Amino acid sequence: MKILVVGANGQIGRHLVSFIQENDSLEAKAMIRKQEQASFFENLGAETVVADLEQDTEAIAKAAEGVDAIVFVAGSGPHTGKDKTIMVDLDGAVKTVEAAKIAGVKRFIMISSFDTTRAAIQDASSSFAPYVAAKHYADEWLKRTDLDYTIIHPGRLTNDKGTKKVEAATEVERNEIPREDVASVIVASLENEKTIGKEFQVVTGAKSIKDAIDII
Amino acid sequence: MKILVVGANGQIGRHLVSFIQENDSLEAKAMIRKQEQASFFENLGAETVVADLEQDTEAIAKAAEGVDAIVFVAGSGPHTGKDKTIMVDLDGAVKTVEAAKIAGVKRFIMISSFDTTRAAIQDASSSFAPYVAAKHYADEWLKRTDLDYTIIHPGRLTNDKGTKKVEAATEVERNEIPREDVASVIVASLENEKTIGKEFQVVTGAKSIKDAIDII
Numbered sequence: 108m109k110i111l112v113v114g115a116n117g118q119i120g121r122h123l124v125s126f127i128q129e130n131d132s133l134e135a136k137a138m139i140r141k142q143e144q145a146s147f148f149e150n151l152g153a154e155t156v157v158a159d160l161e162q163d164t165e166a167i168a169k170a171a172e173g174v175d176a177i178v179f180v181a182g183s184g185p186h187t188g189k190d191k192t193i194m195v196d197l198d199g200a201v202k203t204v205e206a207a208k209i210a211g212v213k214r215f216i217m218i219s220s221f222d223t224t225r226a227a228i229q230d231a232s233s234s235f236a237p238y239v240a241a242k243h244y245a246d247e248w249l250k251r252t253d254l255d256y257t258i259i260h261p262g263r264l265t266n267d268k269g270t271k272k273v274e275a276a277t278e279v280e281r282n283e284i285p286r287e288d289v290a291s292v293i294v295a296s297l298e299n300e301k302t303i304g305k306e307f308q309v310v311t312g313a314k315s316i317k318d319a320i321d322i323i
Numbered sequence: 324m325k326i327l328v329v330g331a332n333g334q335i336g337r338h339l340v341s342f343i344q345e346n347d348s349l350e351a352k353a354m355i356r357k358q359e360q361a362s363f364f365e366n367l368g369a370e371t372v373v374a375d376l377e378q379d380t381e382a383i384a385k386a387a388e389g390v391d392a393i394v395f396v397a398g399s400g401p402h403t404g405k406d407k408t409i410m411v412d413l414d415g416a417v418k419t420v421e422a423a424k425i426a427g428v429k430r431f432i433m434i435s436s437f438d439t440t441r442a443a444i445q446d447a448s449s450s451f452a453p454y455v456a457a458k459h460y461a462d463e464w465l466k467r468t469d470l471d472y473t474i475i476h477p478g479r480l481t482n483d484k485g486t487k488k489v490e491a492a493t494e495v496e497r498n499e500i501p502r503e504d505v506a507s508v509i510v511a512s513l514e515n516e517k518t519i520g521k522e523f524q525v526v527t528g529a530k531s532i533k534d535a536i537d538i539i
């Protein structure tokens with residue numbers, strides 16, 4: 108299975124491409140914004156494609172040619188303006204979903220925020236609410252397609268070493284999770300069709316990732 | 324017919340409440356953010372209700388109690404940050420649509436931007452694109468409901484005196500339109516059921532508003 112990783116050069120993205128390349132049944136196509144970012148992925152033996160989420164849907168669809176699944180791990184990051192929150196976290200995500208349809212790629216994994224419900228938008232601080240809203244509308248858009256989607260809602264992301272032990276369910280208690288473990292959860296979801304049509308929260312916990320994902 | 328005007332204290336909103344109050348078969352309920360804004364509307368004999376688009380859906384639904392139609396003419400304005408573009412132009416609009424459902428109000432008129440297509444987002448300047456995207460997703464949300472919607476896409480808004488002469492169609496050549504005429508177009512749409520389930524662009528032109536609206 109070949110997987111387009113959208114946002115490959117992000118922190119989760121780099122772990123994800125590494126894990127995919129280590130997995131005998133998976134191979135990554137890393138979507139990067141600049142050719143200068145390619146060497147990290149080439150060193151892992153991964154294919155790269157240069158495309159930007161602010162380009163049109165057709166450019167993203169072209170990047171998705173020949174893959175079997177798309178994973179969206181892109182994010183505008185905490186240091187950009189709220190314009191990028193709309194243009195990347197919402198519109199970039201929706202264009203990627205539309206690109207999947209154009210390219211005929213049915214499997215789509217979205218990395219969302221921990222809680223993107225209507226209530227969470229309302230409860231968020233004024234500085235965080237726009238991001239929650241952007242992720243809410245991106246998730247809603249995906250859920251209204253007939254793609255084979257999985258929406259993963261990770262807890263507060265850390266750069267700690269992964270433990271490969273998690274808790275996953277529709278709702279779990281808010282907690283942290285290393286980015287490396289989010290990448291492992293994505294790989295486990297790609298390998299388990301029971302995650303299709305589901306969304307779940309995931310934080311550090313007591314179960315093996317494979318078992319935690321299997322009972323979603 | 325009683326109409327909740329969301330964004331009543333805006334420039335289009337004030338014209339709209341005036342025109343509604345002048346019309347024997349219509350009456351306005353002006354939704355305003357602050358009690359201090361009430362006197363303008365009370366002087367027109369209009370009912371007022373204090374509610375804010377950044378409150379939750381239930382607060383907006385409460386404001387919509389007892390009305391037969393909702394007109395959304397709110398906008399975050401050009402001088403606020405892009406956070407308000409998400410929270411008001413997109414999320415505020417969607418909450419108003421959801422509030423209409425809760426309050427059992429079927430008729431909904433949305434004042435959109437001139438062109439909110441996917442192509443328009445892509446073609447817009449980087450400073451304008453977030454606004455176009457926000458309006459695009461608000462329009463899409465409304466179109467996917469079973470409300471009796473009309474989406475009006477006015478040309479470049481001016482403060483000129485209204486001429487009551489317009490051009491209206493799915494696509495018209497880009498041009499200006501006075502805010503006062505947009506308010507007249509809204510009233511004409513409320514009075515013409517043929518506009519239900521339609522969206523149209525409108526600019527200054529040669530036809531009477533009534534005739535222009537009737538052939539949408």
